[in-house]
Amino acid sequence: MNRKNAIRRTMLGAGLACCASALMAGELVVSNWDGYMAPDAIDSFNATSGHAAELVLHGTNEEIMGKLIASKGKGYDVVFVSSPFAEVLHNLGLAEDLDHAKIPNISNLYAQATELEHDPGNAFSVPYAWGTTGLCYRSDLVSDTPDSWMDLLTPSEDLSGKTTMLATDRWLLAAGQLAKGYSVNETDPDKLAEVRDLLIDAKGTLLAYDDTTFYAKLVSGEAELVHAWDGWCNYGIAENADIKYVIPEEGSDLWVDTMVILKSSENKDAAYEFVNFILDPANHGWAAENILYKVPNETAMSGLSEDFIAQFPNMGIGPDELLGYEQLRDVGEAQRDYSRTVSEIKAAN
């Protein structure tokens, strides 16, 4: 009995020691996509604030969501997630209700960025970057300038086998939903079935599904027309000026990547300071200039040069136009139908 207890105590002690050291490793844990902020952002935050922030990376929204839901948010202080996922964190009660007095730099945001449908008034999320999803193409190789989602989904013969589409559930479906004139949050099963059939037909004409290297395929000429987020199209444009971006006439979604502070954070003041630090025009502007994504920070965006916007025209899409597009929203239970629809598309021959 005694021995058993001793063993139990030792094991508990060892367990605590290992977990405690993991928790102590960083006073403030920030999770972001790789390369989505300045490489020295954390160091300069630590240097100016005296905190010990630590950056961890996630590859996808879903990956970090899985961890946050499993741990009830513990172990993280600030996370970067796309808006539908910020909504989920809010609905699950994991997102901190923001005290704007602790984020004075929030006043740098465009007025439109405080009216976003998923979170009017930025009650629980602060937008970090935003943009559109459209077509990125090699203007020197395509015979007709694309201007419709159907140019991607039912490509002309010479384009067949030279297009790629995003494979992430929501954006893959959005291409079909927009082409059909439906909401990007459509949940009606019949309409989803129509979208599925359209996307299955489109699959036969694709070179590949590609979420990460589509711009490289454009640069090499392997692909000529790809489904792309505007910011990533810019990576292609930076390497080849013949690459252009267009929002199809049927429209785009408005995607918004946000910063969320976790309710479970034990370092909320530091977390607020970090969010405020990112919203500093110099830091937020760095993201626009180097990551080539639009940021919803008016002060930062007004600092961009005309030459820069001329080189990357989609950096000049203004907040009014952006707000004209529908945001991807959390679709709740219908997410199951979305997943199944995507499985049906991927499994089709």
Place this chain on the structure above:
Amino acid sequence: MTDRKPLYLMSPALAWLTAFMVVPCLLILALAFFRRGIYGGIEYTFTLENIALVFDPLYAGVFLKSAGIAGLSALIAVIVGYASAYAIAAAPARRQPVLLFFAVLPFWSNYLVRTYAWIVLLNREGLIASMAHWLGYDGELPKLLYTESAVVVGLVYNYLPFVILACYAPLSRLNPEIAEASRDLGGSGWTTFRRVTLPMTFPGVATGFVFVFVLSIGNFVTPALLGGGQFQMIGNLVYAQFLTANDWPFGAALSMFLIAIMMGLLTLQTFATERASGTRPEAT
């Protein structure tokens, strides 16, 4: 008293396997019987829904498709691998280690790098296409990359060394006098191979086949990279349930079936091997 030494020696490995293999597998098994929460996560109410869903034609189809791709890859790997192993075993003894070394050389590099190498080779602006153009071919080559064949090629390439090693072992141990005896008794080269060599080395063939099949059917990297995400194999489906759909219970149910298939095959292979070695004459 029986000798306890084997038990003591084995216990670290057993403890390791239990803690980091058996327990996690049991946890996954348990997960398969719970419900998925609206936002992912797990609702602890018992359900058989996930198990039933595995047999849904959509997902059962993915299983069959994966089995087809894995079976074809295993078959090709066995044919190519057996031939290579035969050639190595027939080479002068001092050259065999060198040849084996070359056979397993690809294992020294990372799996991802090896798979990416195929992208460099096969893509439309890649090495093969450039070579064809350089040799004066003007037309457009058929699509090589992002096809089912590319997936099979990638799987065969990556797992071929396993087959060579698995077949080389029994081939190299084969007593050449047995083949001689067969020939002396009037068996042609082909008959000798079919009636003597192949049956005696069957355990290696079975091991190689099952290895490639089992590794291929659960593979998700190769279909994602060489199939351009267009060919969903069961591994990709499991990956998607855990990492994008956040439907862990269904992902768990799928992986349980996958594990069951693998265990079934490995058991069969063990039996086949034992039966084959049972009939093998004892070397003296």
